[in-house]
Amino acid sequence: MKLFALLAILLAPMALAQEPPEPIEHTEVAPGIFMLHTIGGVGLLVGDDYVVMIDDSMRQRGDAVVEKAEALAGRPVDFVINTHVHADHVGANQTLAESGALIVAHDNIRKRMLDDAELNTGPGALPVITFSDNVTFHINGQEAFVFHIPSAHTDGDAAILFREANVIAPGDLVFRGIFPYIDLDNGGNVAGFIAGMERLIDMSNDETKFISGHGPLGTRAELQQDLAMLKDAASLVKALVDKGMDAEQIVAANPLAKYHDDYNWRFITTERMTKTLIRSLTEK
Numbered sequence: 001m002k003l004f005a006l007l008a009i010l011l012a013p014m015a016l017a018q019e020p021p022e023p024i025e026h027t028e029v030a031p032g033i034f035m036l037h038t039i040g041g042v043g044l045l046v047g048d049d050y051v052v053m054i055d056d057s058m059r060q061r062g063d064a065v066v067e068k069a070e071a072l073a074g075r076p077v078d079f080v081i082n083t084h085v086h087a088d089h090v091g092a093n094q095t096l097a098e099s100g101a102l103i104v105a106h107d108n109i110r111k112r113m114l115d116d117a118e119l120n121t122g123p124g125a126l127p128v129i130t131f132s133d134n135v136t137f138h139i140n141g142q143e144a145f146v147f148h149i150p151s152a153h154t155d156g157d158a159a160i161l162f163r164e165a166n167v168i169a170p171g172d173l174v175f176r177g178i179f180p181y182i183d184l185d186n187g188g189n190v191a192g193f194i195a196g197m198e199r200l201i202d203m204s205n206d207e208t209k210f211i212s213g214h215g216p217l218g219t220r221a222e223l224q225q226d227l228a229m230l231k232d233a234a235s236l237v238k239a240l241v242d243k244g245m246d247a248e249q250i251v252a253a254n255p256l257a258k259y260h261d262d263y264n265w266r267f268i269t270t271e272r273m274t275k276t277l278i279r280s281l282t283e284k
């Protein structure tokens, strides 16, 4: 290896550490409703009354998210709605609370965060307003209906329907065009995830825009495509479970091979998706 190539490799981590974080891009989904393109799809509702943020990305992105939201809204965020308990969606709660926001979430998010030292980082990190089934915001001439979706991605999932704008922020019920993460250890399961996606599709139409938890802005047709994949994947795996094959044999048979090129990604590989389906379909 040439010396300069070796040096480039050795020095790359230092260069990365010194580089300022990438600016957060945004899309105006509807008048006054934005999607911020950062880890864990962040939504933002701005207007004359209040500023509402949906999820706030990771702890390390907190300052950048606050700065971006304030630049778009012209003032600080008043409310943050957490869609579920993962660190890439609630990680910056404390930063947002310090900037004056009230955190709103499903009961189970607060319960799970209480016991999690990584998420319960200090004053303001925990939701201060919680709900069990749904809550509605009436602000900025919009109705934002926040509703619980039981046992899907986790056991504390919420989605937000902006009725007038025909926009839905479904949290991690939507992994657009990639295998979904279904967090069995935090109360999620495959049947609940499928039921949750069906509910989102039922309440939408061809013009609805979805602020995906991961991936680009989605349409109803795209969600139907992702749902069809998941249902088929579950039935392919179930057929092998029903044959009496064990987990190792099913993974080796690679029943999701036809979806690999389109849906496999770094975090949820085809093998991990297969294992999640096996576990969720066989767990009592």
Ligand SMILES: [Zn+2]
Binding pocket: 084, 086, 089, 153, 172, 181
């Ligand atoms: Zn998640």
